[in-house]
Amino acid sequence: MSVSGAQSPTGEQYEISSGPYRAVVTEVGATLRQLRVDGRDILAGFGPGDRISGGHGQQLLPWPNRLRDGRFTFRGTRYELPLSEPERHNAIHGLVRWSGWELVGHTEDSVSQRITLFPQKGWDTTLRSTITHRLSDRGLTVRVEAENIGDRAMPFGYAAHPYFTLGERAVDEIEVTAPAASYLEVDDRLLPTELKPVDGTTRDLRSGTPIGERNLDTAFTDLQIDPEHRAWRIRLALGERETYVWADANHRWVQVYTGADRRDLGVAIEPMSCGPDAFNSAITNDGLVVLEPGDTYHGSWGVYGR
Incomplete structure (x- = not known):
C-alpha cells in the first residue's frame, strides 16, 4: 500500500479481519499498527503515513527493554552492542524493530512474517524469527517463534510493545x-x-484502580496464571469499554x-519473556532462555475487548 503516491515509512501494510x-500489521518491524473492534480503536496506533515513535506496536528481540552499556558476557565472551539509547548509555529493544520482515503468509484473518538476524557487532549467531x-x-x-539456525549458542528474550486506548x-x-x-x-x-x-505500594494493581496521577514505567513479575486459560491477563477498563491483554507462561514479565x-x-x-538487562542481571533473568544451535523459542500473547 502506498501513501499519497509514496512508499509508507513502515513499508507494506497487511490488513486482516475476523x-x-x-x-x-506493517512490513517494518512486523509492527501491529492498528487494532479495532466494532469500528473502535483498541490500539493507540498510528497512520500509514506516520513514522513509528515510542516503540508503538513493535516486536522486540533478541532482548526486550534495556542492556546496561550495551554490554554482556556470555560463556566467557564479552559482547558489545551499539548504544541505541545513547542518552542513558543503553542498548534498547533488540535488533529487528526497524528492519523489513519477509511476508511468508497472508490470509483474510492472519499474516505471518519472518526475519533472519545474522551475526553482527554484539550478536554472534543466526536467528530466524517468525511472527504470526x-x-x-x-x-x-500473536504467535512468536525464534530458532537458532547458527553455530553458536546465545541468550534470548522477547517482548512486544503495544499501546492501548479506551477513548480516554x-x-x-x-x-x-x-x-x-x-x-x-x-x-x-x-x-x-x-x-x-x-x-x-502504588504499584499494586491487583484490585483494579484508575491510574490517576501514577507515572508508571514499571516492570512487573510474579504474575498469576489463570489455570483455565494457562495465561495471565491484564484488564483495562473505562466506562462500558474494557480490553484484556494476555500472555502465556513463557512471558514471565510485563x-x-x-x-x-x-x-x-x-x-x-x-508482555516480556524476561526482565530489563536480563543478559546481565540475576534480578531479572527469570524467563531468559539460552538458544543452543537448533533450539527454538515459542510464545503467545493476545488481545480482546469491547
Whole structure:
C-alpha cells in the first residue's frame, strides 16, 4: 500500500479481519499498527503515513527493554552492542524493530512474517524469527517463534510493545487490573536495582484502580496464571469499554508504561519473556532462555475487548 503516491515509512501494510475485529500489521518491524473492534480503536496506533515513535506496536528481540552499556558476557565472551539509547548509555529493544520482515503468509484473518538476524557487532549467531498475527471472533493472537539456525549458542528474550486506548482523554482515567505480586525498582537509567513486593505500594494493581496521577514505567513479575486459560491477563477498563491483554507462561514479565510528559498517548502493556538487562542481571533473568544451535523459542500473547 502506498501513501499519497509514496512508499509508507513502515513499508507494506497487511490488513486482516475476523468478525468484529480488524488489524493492520506493517512490513517494518512486523509492527501491529492498528487494532479495532466494532469500528473502535483498541490500539493507540498510528497512520500509514506516520513514522513509528515510542516503540508503538513493535516486536522486540533478541532482548526486550534495556542492556546496561550495551554490554554482556556470555560463556566467557564479552559482547558489545551499539548504544541505541545513547542518552542513558543503553542498548534498547533488540535488533529487528526497524528492519523489513519477509511476508511468508497472508490470509483474510492472519499474516505471518519472518526475519533472519545474522551475526553482527554484539550478536554472534543466526536467528530466524517468525511472527504470526491471527484474528478470530475472540480477538487477536500473536504467535512468536525464534530458532537458532547458527553455530553458536546465545541468550534470548522477547517482548512486544503495544499501546492501548479506551477513548480516554488521558490515561489517568483508565482502570488497570494486573495480577502481579512483584515489581522492579530501577535507577535513573531505568536499569534494575531491586525486586520488591507490590503490597502496600502504588504499584499494586491487583484490585483494579484508575491510574490517576501514577507515572508508571514499571516492570512487573510474579504474575498469576489463570489455570483455565494457562495465561495471565491484564484488564483495562473505562466506562462500558474494557480490553484484556494476555500472555502465556513463557512471558514471565510485563512492562506497564503510562507516559510521563504525555498522558494522551495510550497505556503500553508490554508482555516480556524476561526482565530489563536480563543478559546481565540475576534480578531479572527469570524467563531468559539460552538458544543452543537448533533450539527454538515459542510464545503467545493476545488481545480482546469491547
